[in-house]
Amino acid sequence: MPWTSHFQVHHSTPRTVSVLDSSNGKDTVGAVNAAFSELINICIEQNLFHILDGKHSEPFAIPGRIYYGVHQPPRGRDEALDRPSRGSFYTSPGMLDGTVAGGIKAGSSPLETIIHEEDEEASLPEKLGLIIPDIIYVHDLELPSDVVPKPNDDEVETFYSMTVEEVQKGLLNGEFKPDSAAVLIDFFIRHGVITADNGKDFIELSMRLHRRLPFRTP
Structure with missing residues (x-):
């Protein structure tokens, strides 16, 4: 160093x-x-350390030993998912992501961040920012049928409209970024797609998605 x-x-x-x-x-x-x-x-x-890469372009607050981010799975149509540009991201380039997601920059709130990312990543109008938080830092967006996400900067390569079955297949094939996969699994549990009847690991999934961290956080 x-x-x-x-x-x-x-x-x-x-x-x-x-x-x-x-x-x-x-x-x-x-x-x-x-x-x-x-x-x-x-x-x-x-270029001393691979984890400190120039593609990390935004300052983030460090309130504890964890990274804070926001995710927004859409509702109201088949799952609309994006594939980040391979050249613009340091972590998990080219892997499937949620419709809108991003890290919470220093000085920004989770709600401010998700509204900003809606415009930046998916060209979604600000009026759609009236979103309802279901659990902390995860928001469900009721996407009208006439609103189609489209890339608005070089961070997103393309969007896909996928059915629940296609998303599940992608999850099992390891096509999603780890954090996005966890958010989607949580989304499926909350909306009854994955249940105790059809998911043999339902209890373990629920426990691992909502767990106590072994260190202090704010």
Whole structure:
């Protein structure tokens, strides 16, 4: 790691790295963010770590040890799913995704994020943003029959209209991104597509989709 002068490394046991407050307490949060931003940009420019890639283009808050995102499976027609552009994403390029999904940027709320992603990824009008959260950070969208999602930037390659059976087949074939697969399975459970009668792993699926995390979160 190419530590800058904003960090202090102690090699004694246990080894520690401290970020210095260049603002002397006047703007600690800003100073820390600036220090990490400079360090990450150096890593990207020097191509030091594969996980720090230039395709990660947006800043995200780090409230705990987990990533926060939003997903929106559509309702009102056969499942409308997208395939992200292979060249614009670092993780899971070219794999099937939900109609609208994205990470929650620093300073944005889940609702603001999903409305922004609706326009950016699927050209959906803002008035459709009147969405009903079913569980935290997962929203169902009642998609009118005359509204057809279409790519609005280079992040989405194309959209597919798929039946429930086609989506299930795609899930079993491993065609979906892991997070999108979990959201769709949850969607099927909530809407009675997967039940205790027809799903031999119904209880385990439900427990794994809604579990206590072994570390503190906000």
